[in-house]
Amino acid sequence: MMDCVTFRKLINQYLSNELTDEELNDFLAHLKSCPECRDELEINYIVIEGINILDEERSDYDLTKAYDRKLKSSEHYLSFRKALLTIRYVIDTAAFWAFVAALFYFLYNHYYILFSLLP
Numbered sequence: 001m002m003d004c005v006t007f008r009k010l011i012n013q014y015l016s017n018e019l020t021d022e023e024l025n026d027f028l029a030h031l032k033s034c035p036e037c038r039d040e041l042e043i044n045y046i047v048i049e050g051i052n053i054l055d056e057e058r059s060d061y062d063l064t065k066a067y068d069r070k071l072k073s074s075e076h077y078l079s080f081r082k083a084l085l086t087i088r089y090v091i092d093t094a095a096f097w098a099f100v101a102a103l104f105y106f107l108y109n110h111y112y113i114l115f116s117l118l119p
């Protein structure tokens with residue numbers, strides 16, 4: 001479980017999408033369990049994004065909504081990555097069993113032909 005100090009060190013990396021999947025997983029888990037860090041992240045987000053928006057002169061932009069979207073997209077990203085890993089595992093496993101089945105099928109046909117050649 002990630003602690004508050006680690007969490008706060010990773011805030012900037014999170015906001016610039018530089019966390020690894022594992023870091024992101026721990027980061028979001030800590031975020032859910034720690035109200036102080038939630039506030040800290042929101043403040044950081046609003047300050048950093050606020051500066052970007054001032055640069056772009058988009059005064060109609062809703063920062064709180066954008067922040068919610070950012071959090072949701074992180075969670076979606078992470079569940080997407082987890083789904084990908086599961087799919088890859090299933091494909092690897094399926095490929096293995098397909099290979100075993102093909103091998104047995106080949107051997108069966110091979111020996112079947114040999115047997116049929118016997119008088």
Ligand SMILES: [Zn+2]
Pocket residue numbers: 003004007030034036037
């Ligand atoms: Zn915390």
